[in-house]
Structures are given as structure tokens and as C-alpha cells.
Amino acid sequence: MSRNIRGDESALENVLSLVEALLQLSEEQDCESKLPLCAVWDADKLRITGYKSEQTRGNRSKTTEVGTKKEYLLKQIKDAGKTLKLPPQKAEFNLSQDKRELDELQTALDWLKELGVREDQKSTKSQGYWKFILTLKHQTATIKENLEVVKQKWKEHQKTNLKETFQTQTTDNSLDWQEICRAMLEKHKRLTTNELLFADDEMKFELEAIHVPLALVERTKPKKCSEDISAEQGSQLYEPSYEEKQRFEHQAFLEQIIRDGVGKTQGHRIALIGEPGAGKTTQLQTIAFWILNNNLGLPIWISLADLQGKSVENYLLQDWLKNALEVVEDVTKEDKNAFADLFKNNRVWLLLDAADEMSSLQPLTEISQQLTGWVKYARVVLTCRVNVWEANAGALADFETYRLLNFEYPQQVQEFIEKWFKPRNLTPQPPLLIKERGSNKGEKLWQELDKAERQRIQDLVKNPLRLALLCSTWQGSDKGLPETKAGLYQQFVEEVYKWKENRFPTTEQQQQELNAALGRLAKRAIDQETSRFRLPHKFVREELGDAKQQSYLFPLALKLGWLNEVGVAAESATKEKVYAFYHPTFEEYFAALAIDDWHEFLNHVPDKPALGVYRIFAPQWKEVILLWLGREDVGREKKEEFIQALVEFDDGCGEYRAFDRVKKGFYEFRAYFLAAAGVDEWKNSCNADAIVAEIVKWGFGEFKVEQNEWVEFLTPIPEAARTALPQTNRIKAIAALVELIGNPQLDYSTRRQAAEGLGEIGSGNQKAIDALVELIGNPQLDDDTRRQAAESLGEIGSGNQKAIDALVELIGNPQLDDDTRRQ
Structure with missing residues (x-):
């Protein structure tokens, strides 16, 4: 069996050094003189050989081709200034430097043979001589181009070698690790698949074929905060963000990142981050079986919540291996050693699911500390919620981060709905599951979902889990779509009880x-x-x-x-x-x-805050608070009291100076931003208009009559306010931005920012589209503003005839600069 060269980058460096020296030799020497080392080209073949001179009778000299010796190769490497690097795993420190270099050169020659080098004629290497042929690009190609041929052969050999390794039949006494891993994956898949959402295997297969795109991202460094904000406050005001570097569709991700190892870690350290229900586990399952089915290695799945204090190494040996081998007693030492050897030979992929579910305050730091010993040789793919990844930023700095994006609306959402309601031959199912199953039911759901006023729900169901639940609830219900997340989840809960009615009836x-x-x-x-x-x-x-x-x-x-x-x-x-x-x-x-009284979220005791309740500042409670505000069974008076308490919250621990007067303190801003998000769930709040107007003012500034100029808040409040704007009542936010854009006292820079804001929240909204169309057609505005308006219109005006007409007219305007027309 050929040796496994996957991941041996030091060996590749040696091979490239050797080949480069031989290529240089072919350019410099004249082999007509029949030297001890000759590199002779024949089209795309580089023949490496050498000659030996011997004295014959009559004092004549006879030159015979015998091949070259390792010593000559080594001398040529040194002469070319290419010192071979000894792979750490092959170092033998008891050898002299010269012998080590010879052994190292022997290793490089062995690797060349592994890559398909053809030995020329009869091998005389037993006498210390070598003759071989390299098939490269061509004599006329550059050294760099010929070295690329070697690199490509290296990659191809990696794939072929692994495939041969896994396809080779093992002896009767050996373990079939590939089948063991497959069985364990099937077991984990049954435990981690959302069975409530699928009526049959065919539907499951079709829906699993719809994958969210992934984006290679980097965490951006926060900007320096204003002198008016302390360092401690500033770190909390800034939300960690990510800059998208490259986007991958599902198949491209599998082929380029998983198979070919593109990227800074060459596919050895990968983190998949996303929101709850974004499809992280489903994506990891797909990767696992793709690795297995393409003979790329042995995927081993660990649900990180199962560690519970154990190290990854101990869990693998004590839990995973014991379950995989189906033994009652402890696993034998021989099996443990064989298992560890799989890691050392670079055959294992560790698939670590849900770092956010570990019982640890610093789960990513803990994982980093455990990827040691023989475990470190595994390639690792890890999933984690975005908020936990952000909170532990830097703990896994050597990982390449890919963020699971949402389903693209409308294309992928519509495709998912169509596949869900696609007519199919079902095995007998309870009547609830087959009620009105068909394209007509799906079309009705899509028509209801795609209304302009459904923007909040449209955004909600870009999440794969929530979209599946929506289809499930719509399947057996004639109700319309709710306005709030709480209303939607109420339907989900009711649907689950109906779905289980036949097997587990409840009153x-x-x-x-x-x-x-x-x-x-x-x-x-x-x-x-x-x-x-x-x-x-x-x-x-x-x-x-x-x-x-x-x-x-x-x-x-x-x-x-x-x-x-x-x-x-x-x-x-x-x-x-x-x-x-x-x-x-x-x-x-x-x-x-379970929350009856909003004081369980906020019970402010100004003089003794330690006696109060401040769940409004705990990140894990934000979603609970928003769901509470969306509950239909909570009285409007209670909701209004809570919103008012957030708006009027006085932290009494510092003030933020904005404009020419003292404004709110740090925690007061946070409470206000939560109120802004709250009025999207509690849309009937009498405070909604005032809250949205205040957020817009903080985000974009206001005209000061006494100063006769447009004045903005100090950093970082505007950025935080603009971030809060998409989370509040979008209809009111759009109306406020449209009014702001129409303000004649607005400066160009702020108008551009407002146009950009409309692009983020105004999808399908006719008022937003009209405002942007008017900006584009206003010849008195600067080109940058009109260009931003065109960009935003492109984001929110899909299919809108008025938007299309405006852009067509803009393209045909000869007075505009080329950049604007191109945009």
C-alpha cells in the first residue's frame, strides 16, 4: 500500500526543493560532457541520470551511463542554495549533519516515487545510483510553472492514496473503521434530526438538499471609542461584527474547503457559526457523510454537550470508542492504540457539534486546550452559536470561521415551501399529515407570506428551523399568519400537540x-x-x-x-x-x-441596585422579553407599563453628553434600545412613534436652529442607534427615514446614510421605493447620494416596476458619471 502523504507539508517542501534544483541544473549545465549528474529535457520529460568514467586497457577512458548518486544530488541542492528542510517526524538527532541530509534527500526521492516518478531502465539504486524521469509541463515553461505541476500531482496523490487506503480490504483481525464510523454517524443522525418536522423519508431527503449558503468571515476590530465613553462602557456598546470575505454555495464549500483544503488552515480547522435553527447540525451531518462517501477520511461525531467535564481525548476513549466497538467491559489497550494511530496518520475528522451547549463558562477556550496529544492530528469542524463565538473571540484564533447565512428570500424560501407541499406517494399517515397536501396549499402559504406587510415574518422564516415549523403549522391549519414571533410559536406549540394526538393524546x-x-x-x-x-x-x-x-x-x-x-x-x-x-x-x-409580571424583567431599586431585578441587561433574556411582549394573553396595560419603564429608566451611574445638553447614561441607552425592539412585537404601543423618532434622531442627528446646522451625536451612539433601527417597528422606521430624507436642511452625508438605512429595512415597501426613486431623479443632489439611492433601490425593489423604470432612466442619463450608471 502506498504511504499516506496527506498533510505532510514539510515533505512537499523537500520535494519542491529537489525538483527546483534539478530544473536549475537543466538550465545551467551542458550534459554533452556526460557529468556525474545530468538533467536532460525531452519535450515534457526531464530525465535525471549520470555517467561514470573508468580506465580500460591501453589507458583509455570509458564513460558509462549508470545514474547519479545521492551525494551528487545533495551537492547540487546546496549549490543551488536550496537547503532541504527535515520533517520533524523524520528527525534523527543521533546522526551527523551530512548523514541526516543524505537521509533527508532519500526521503524526498521516496516521495517523488510516490508521486508517480518513473525509474529509467534498470534501477541500480542498490549500488547507490538513481535514474528517473519527471513528467512536467515543458522545457520552455518557467521553473514556477513546472513546480505547479508537482504541486498538482501532490494533491491528486492525496486523493488517490486516501481512496486506496479506505478501499483496501482489511484482514480478518482488523477493524473496519469506515463502517464503524458510518454506523456511529447514523446513530447520531437519528438523535439530532428534527423528526417532528418531517412526515416521511422522501420529504426529509428533498428538504435536506436545500442548504443555506456559507460565508467566510473575519471579526472586525472595533473602532476607537469617544473620550466621552469609558473603555469599560465602550466595549459593551460595540456589538462584535463580522466582515464577509467570500461566499460559498453548499457544493462549492464541500469541494473547495472540505475536499481540496483551500484557505489559511487548508481545511484543518473550520468553525461553522450561526443563529439557533440556522442549520448548523444539519450542515455538519452533511459534511460527515460527504467525507465518508468520498473516501476523505474517518468522520467522528461528538455532541459537545455530552462531554460534561471530560476531555475530548477521554470521551473518545471511554465513551465513543466503547459504544463504537459495542463492548461491555473497558476497551483493550490494543484497540486504544490502534484508534490513536488513526489520528496520528491524519485519517480522522473530528466533528464537534454545538460548542454553545457545553457546561463551561469558556467553552471555546476549553476546546482549544484539549486539541493536544494525538487528538491534535485530526481535522476539526466545529459548530457554535454566534453569540458564544463572539463572547470567546480569539480562543480558537487558528480556526477559519464560516457563518451560516439565512435562506435567501424569496428564492430558497419559496423552493423550500414548494418541496414541502409537493404531492408525493405517501405511505399511510394520520389524516392530519396528509390534509390538503399539494401544490395549491403551498401556493396559498407563499401568497400569504409574500405580502408587503409580512416583512417581519419573512425575515423570521429565513431561518431553516422556523420555516419548517411554519410549513408544519400551515399544513393542518386554516389560520392566517400571526404578526409576532410569540403568535407564531403559539401556533407551533398547538401544532405539536395535534401532531402527537394519535400516539399521545392530551386534554x-x-x-x-x-x-x-x-x-x-x-x-x-x-x-x-x-x-x-x-x-x-x-x-x-x-x-x-x-x-x-x-x-x-x-x-x-x-x-x-x-x-x-x-x-x-x-x-x-x-x-x-x-x-x-x-x-x-x-x-x-x-x-x-411563565412571566406574569414585567417586574420580573425589571425591578429598579435606585439606591440599592443589588436588591433589584435587571434581566433587561442579560443577553440571554432579550428573546424571552420580546416573546413576552408578543403574547396575546398579556394585557396591553402591562405591556405599556413595561415599555414606559424602559424608556424612563434612569441608571444613575454616569451620563453621556450629546449635542449641547446632557443625555442618557450607558444603561439608559441599552434600556431604550430594548424598548425599540419591543415595539416591533407590541406594535400598538402608544410610545412606538416617539421611540422610533428618537432612535432615528440618535442615529442620524437633527437640525439645531440656534447653531443653524445639522448636528449629530458623538460616537458610538449613532452606530448603536442605526443597528437598533432594523430591530424596531419597520413600518414606522421606514416612515421616519422617508421623512428624514425629505428634510431640506439635511446634509449630503446624512442623506446618504438614511438612503443606506432604507436599503436595509425597506424591502418591498412602496414608500421606501418612492423615496429612493425621488432621490435618484433629483439632479440637485451629489452623485454619491444618487449612487447610494440606486444601490439601496436595487436591494429593496426586486420586481417593482417603478423601481425598474427609475433605474432604466438613470442608466440612460448621459449627464451622470460612469460609476453611478454602472451601479
């Missing part, structure tokens, strides 16, 4: 009791500093009762799938079981159901 009272208990459980879990998503048996039992006792709530939650067993607590001597909600977003929704 309305049982559902209410279970929802309340799940809410109390979720609320307590979110308040925990660690393990918010992993819930020990004792923790669950305190709210739902013991599954072995008379209480029916615990077993019912398990039967319905709201809670699922995900492993055991490693720190428990009795191997206590651990559970998790069906998905973290449901945990947040049930927690919102």
Missing part, C-alpha cells in the same frame, strides 16, 4: 399544566450561569415531578418530545440523566409564558 387542561411546568423549568434554566440547555434529572424533577412517581408531566414531556434525554452527567457518580428542550428557542418561548 386541554393537561396541555396548560405541562406548558406552565415547562415555563417554570425554562425560566430557572435560563437564569443559570452555566448549563442553560442541559438539565439534570433532579433539576427537571423539581418542576415536573419524578418520572417514576405518579406525576404525569415528566413522562408526558418526554413522550411529546418537548424534553429529550441527551446523555448523563459526568460529574454524577450515579450517572444522572440529562435532558434538553426540543430546541433552545422553545425553551425561550416557554420561559416567556
Whole structure:
């Protein structure tokens, strides 16, 4: 069997050094003199040989071609100034320097043979001589071009070598690691697939073929904050952001990053980050089976929540290997050593799922510290929520970060809906599952979803999980789409109970009791500093009762799938079981159901804040707060009181000077931004207009009569306000931006920023489109502003005839500069 050269970059350097020296030799020498080392070209063949002179009878000299010796090759390498680098794994420190170099050269020759070098005529290497032929590009090509041929052969050999390795039949006493990994992957896939969403395997297969695009991203460095903001405050005001470097469609990602190893880490360290429900686990499953089916290595899956204090190495040996080999007793030392050798031979891919679910305050730092020993030789693909990745920025700096983007709207969302409702021959299913299944049902959903006023829901269902749940709820319901996320999740919950009705029927009272208990459980879990998503048996039992006792709530939650067993607590001597909600977003929704009084989010005690409640400043509670504001069963008076409390919040711990007067403190801004997001869920708030107007003013400034000029806030408030704008009531925000753009006192720079803002939030909105069309057609504006308006119009005016006409007219305007017309 040929040796495995995957990942041996030092060996490649040696080979390239040797070939480059031989190419230089071919340009410099005259081989008519029959030297001990000759490099002779014949079209694309570079023949490496040498001659030996011997004395014959009569004092005559006879020159015979015998090939070259390693010593001559080594001398030529030195003469060319190309010192070979010894691979660390091949270093033998007890050798003299000369012998080491000879051994190193022998290694490079061995690698050349592995790459398909043809030995010329009869080999005499047993006597220390070599003759061989390199097939390159051509004698007339440059050295660099010929070296590229060697690099390409190296890559091709990597693929072929691995394929041969995995296709070779093992002996009866050997383990078939490929089949072992496949069986373990199938097991994990069953545990991690959202079975509630799919009625049949055919649908599952078709929907898994729709993948979100990925973007190679880099975390951007925050700008320097203003002197008016302390360093501590500034670090909290700035939201970590990412700059997109390159976008990959699904198949291109698999081929270029996973197979070919393009990028700074050559595919050895990859992080997939995304929002909850973005499809991280699904993407990782696809990668795992693609690796296996293309003979690229042995994929080993670890759900990181299962570590529970164990190191990756210990988990692999004590848990994964034991389950994979299906042994009752401990795994033998021989099997452990064979398993470790798989890593050392660069055959293993570690697929680490859900770093955010680890029971650690610094999960990424912990992972970094554990990729050591023989584990470090594995190629690693890791998934993680964006917020956890941001919070641990720099812990895995050697990883290349790819962010899972949303489904593209409308193309991929519409495609998903069409495939979901595509007529198919189903095996017998409960009536609920086959009710009105067909393209007409899907068309109705799409028509309802694609209305201009549905922008919030359109944005919501770009997330793969939520789109699947939407299709599921629409499948058996004649209700229209709700306005809020809480309303949508309410439908989701109702749908789950209907879906499980045949197997696990429940009464309305049982559902209410279970929802309340799940809410109390979720609320307590979110308040925990660690393990918010992993819930020990004792923790669950305190709210739902013991599954072995008379209480029916615990077993019912398990039967319905709201809670699922995900492993055991490693720190428990009795191997206590651990559970998790069906998905973290449901945990947040049930927690919102458990909040009766908004003071549980905010109970301000100005003189003694330690006695107060300030969940409004805890990131993990933001989504819960928004879901609470969207609940239909919460009275408008309570919601209005809460919004008012956020708007009027006085932190009493510092002030921020803006314009010519003292404004809010740091925490007051944060409370206000939360109120701005809140009025998108509670759209009937009497404060909504004033809140949106204030956000726009902070983001873009206002005209000061006494100064007779447009004045803006000091950094970083404008940036934070503009970030908050897309999160608030979009209809009101669009109206405020349109009014701002029409203000004759507005300066060019601010008008451009406002036009850019419309491009972010104004998709399909006719008022936004009209405002941008008017900007484009205004000859009194500068070209930069009109160009920005055209760019924003292109983002929000898809299919709008008025937008198309305006852009067509702009293109035909000979007075505009070429850059604007091109845009």
C-alpha cells in the first residue's frame, strides 16, 4: 500500500526543493560532457541520470551511463542554495549533519516515487545510483510553472492514496473503521434530526438538499471609542461584527474547503457559526457523510454537550470508542492504540457539534486546550452559536470561521415551501399529515407570506428551523399568519400537540399544566450561569415531578418530545440523566409564558441596585422579553407599563453628553434600545412613534436652529442607534427615514446614510421605493447620494416596476458619471 502523504507539508517542501534544483541544473549545465549528474529535457520529460568514467586497457577512458548518486544530488541542492528542510517526524538527532541530509534527500526521492516518478531502465539504486524521469509541463515553461505541476500531482496523490487506503480490504483481525464510523454517524443522525418536522423519508431527503449558503468571515476590530465613553462602557456598546470575505454555495464549500483544503488552515480547522435553527447540525451531518462517501477520511461525531467535564481525548476513549466497538467491559489497550494511530496518520475528522451547549463558562477556550496529544492530528469542524463565538473571540484564533447565512428570500424560501407541499406517494399517515397536501396549499402559504406587510415574518422564516415549523403549522391549519414571533410559536406549540394526538393524546387542561411546568423549568434554566440547555434529572424533577412517581408531566414531556434525554452527567457518580428542550428557542418561548409580571424583567431599586431585578441587561433574556411582549394573553396595560419603564429608566451611574445638553447614561441607552425592539412585537404601543423618532434622531442627528446646522451625536451612539433601527417597528422606521430624507436642511452625508438605512429595512415597501426613486431623479443632489439611492433601490425593489423604470432612466442619463450608471 502506498504511504499516506496527506498533510505532510514539510515533505512537499523537500520535494519542491529537489525538483527546483534539478530544473536549475537543466538550465545551467551542458550534459554533452556526460557529468556525474545530468538533467536532460525531452519535450515534457526531464530525465535525471549520470555517467561514470573508468580506465580500460591501453589507458583509455570509458564513460558509462549508470545514474547519479545521492551525494551528487545533495551537492547540487546546496549549490543551488536550496537547503532541504527535515520533517520533524523524520528527525534523527543521533546522526551527523551530512548523514541526516543524505537521509533527508532519500526521503524526498521516496516521495517523488510516490508521486508517480518513473525509474529509467534498470534501477541500480542498490549500488547507490538513481535514474528517473519527471513528467512536467515543458522545457520552455518557467521553473514556477513546472513546480505547479508537482504541486498538482501532490494533491491528486492525496486523493488517490486516501481512496486506496479506505478501499483496501482489511484482514480478518482488523477493524473496519469506515463502517464503524458510518454506523456511529447514523446513530447520531437519528438523535439530532428534527423528526417532528418531517412526515416521511422522501420529504426529509428533498428538504435536506436545500442548504443555506456559507460565508467566510473575519471579526472586525472595533473602532476607537469617544473620550466621552469609558473603555469599560465602550466595549459593551460595540456589538462584535463580522466582515464577509467570500461566499460559498453548499457544493462549492464541500469541494473547495472540505475536499481540496483551500484557505489559511487548508481545511484543518473550520468553525461553522450561526443563529439557533440556522442549520448548523444539519450542515455538519452533511459534511460527515460527504467525507465518508468520498473516501476523505474517518468522520467522528461528538455532541459537545455530552462531554460534561471530560476531555475530548477521554470521551473518545471511554465513551465513543466503547459504544463504537459495542463492548461491555473497558476497551483493550490494543484497540486504544490502534484508534490513536488513526489520528496520528491524519485519517480522522473530528466533528464537534454545538460548542454553545457545553457546561463551561469558556467553552471555546476549553476546546482549544484539549486539541493536544494525538487528538491534535485530526481535522476539526466545529459548530457554535454566534453569540458564544463572539463572547470567546480569539480562543480558537487558528480556526477559519464560516457563518451560516439565512435562506435567501424569496428564492430558497419559496423552493423550500414548494418541496414541502409537493404531492408525493405517501405511505399511510394520520389524516392530519396528509390534509390538503399539494401544490395549491403551498401556493396559498407563499401568497400569504409574500405580502408587503409580512416583512417581519419573512425575515423570521429565513431561518431553516422556523420555516419548517411554519410549513408544519400551515399544513393542518386554516389560520392566517400571526404578526409576532410569540403568535407564531403559539401556533407551533398547538401544532405539536395535534401532531402527537394519535400516539399521545392530551386534554386541554393537561396541555396548560405541562406548558406552565415547562415555563417554570425554562425560566430557572435560563437564569443559570452555566448549563442553560442541559438539565439534570433532579433539576427537571423539581418542576415536573419524578418520572417514576405518579406525576404525569415528566413522562408526558418526554413522550411529546418537548424534553429529550441527551446523555448523563459526568460529574454524577450515579450517572444522572440529562435532558434538553426540543430546541433552545422553545425553551425561550416557554420561559416567556411563565412571566406574569414585567417586574420580573425589571425591578429598579435606585439606591440599592443589588436588591433589584435587571434581566433587561442579560443577553440571554432579550428573546424571552420580546416573546413576552408578543403574547396575546398579556394585557396591553402591562405591556405599556413595561415599555414606559424602559424608556424612563434612569441608571444613575454616569451620563453621556450629546449635542449641547446632557443625555442618557450607558444603561439608559441599552434600556431604550430594548424598548425599540419591543415595539416591533407590541406594535400598538402608544410610545412606538416617539421611540422610533428618537432612535432615528440618535442615529442620524437633527437640525439645531440656534447653531443653524445639522448636528449629530458623538460616537458610538449613532452606530448603536442605526443597528437598533432594523430591530424596531419597520413600518414606522421606514416612515421616519422617508421623512428624514425629505428634510431640506439635511446634509449630503446624512442623506446618504438614511438612503443606506432604507436599503436595509425597506424591502418591498412602496414608500421606501418612492423615496429612493425621488432621490435618484433629483439632479440637485451629489452623485454619491444618487449612487447610494440606486444601490439601496436595487436591494429593496426586486420586481417593482417603478423601481425598474427609475433605474432604466438613470442608466440612460448621459449627464451622470460612469460609476453611478454602472451601479
